[in-house]
Amino acid sequence: MIIKKAEHVISAAGPSQYPNTGFPEIVLAGRSNVGKSSLINALVNRKGLARVGNTPGKTRIINFYNINDALMIVDLPGYGYAKVSAVEKESWGKLAETYLTTRKQLKIIILLVDIRHEPTRDDQVMLRFIRESGRKFVVVANKADKIGRSGLKKHIDQIRASLNLDENIEILPFSALKKTGVEALWQKIEETLQL
Numbered sequence: 001m002i003i004k005k006a007e008h009v010i011s012a013a014g015p016s017q018y019p020n021t022g023f024p025e026i027v028l029a030g031r032s033n034v035g036k037s038s039l040i041n042a043l044v045n046r047k048g049l050a051r052v053g054n055t056p057g058k059t060r061i062i063n064f065y066n067i068n069d070a071l072m073i074v075d076l077p078g079y080g081y082a083k084v085s086a087v088e089k090e091s092w093g094k095l096a097e098t099y100l101t102t103r104k105q106l107k108i109i110i111l112l113v114d115i116r117h118e119p120t121r122d123d124q125v126m127l128r129f130i131r132e133s134g135r136k137f138v139v140v141a142n143k144a145d146k147i148g149r150s151g152l153k154k155h156i157d158q159i160r161a162s163l164n165l166d167e168n169i170e171i172l173p174f175s176a177l178k179k180t181g182v183e184a185l186w187q188k189i190e191e192t193l194q195l
């Protein structure tokens with residue numbers, strides 16, 4: 001994918017603010033700090049497009065990025081941040097859930113997990129929710145630079161087992177830091193969007 005344009009459109013606090021361009025959308029879901037914003041920057045090869053490492057627990061905002069006037073990358077608020085209140089968790093749930101279940105132009109969900117660790121209970125719940133939505137999805141295991149190449153398979157197998165994913169569902173190793181996996185992920189996105 002050649003990126004000619006990558007632009008932040010809006011930080012939406014609710015459905016009334018979602019842009020109605022009609023472009024197909026890909027959304028990123030995952031725990032706070034797993035690297036969602038970094039992955040966006042790696043995908044579009046722009047260093048500071050999505051803000052990295054900002055205070056986790058910004059539970060009420062969905063960021064939309066216009067890519068080439070052809071598609072939108074959508075950054076959901078991260079889940080699993082321990083320090084947020086029950087009320088905030090509830091608010092995350094509603095916002096994310098509404099987007100994931102009702103957004104017509106949503107074409108693919110990218111579930112981002114940390115390759116080093118066994119997926120958390122939150123990740124498992126998220127994946128179940130994604131499966132029940134019937135949407136297309138891809139699981140991406142980020143921070144692959146943190147483990148050696150020889151450890152890749154072991155970690156991927158662990159994630160697969162913990163998330164209960166069949167062999168035929170691919171888990172893509174990725175490093176937003178080293179930009180490994182960018183091509184493979186774009187390929188998957190383009191295939192799904194039929195670009």
Ligand SMILES: Nc1nc2c(ncn2[C@@H]2O[C@H](COP(=O)(O)OP(=O)(O)O)[C@@H](O)[C@H]2O)c(=O)[nH]1
Binds near residue numbers: 051056078145146177
């Ligand atoms: N080593 C390493 N660190 C990463 C990678 N991706 C993100 N990070 C770091 O993880 C932290 C959280 O990243 P961020 O993109 O803000 O995560 P988000 O909360 O999911 O959006 C930051 O300190 C990033 O620099 C990666 O692939 N490898």
Ligand SMILES: [Mg+2]
Binds near residue numbers: 036
């Ligand atoms: Mg982020």
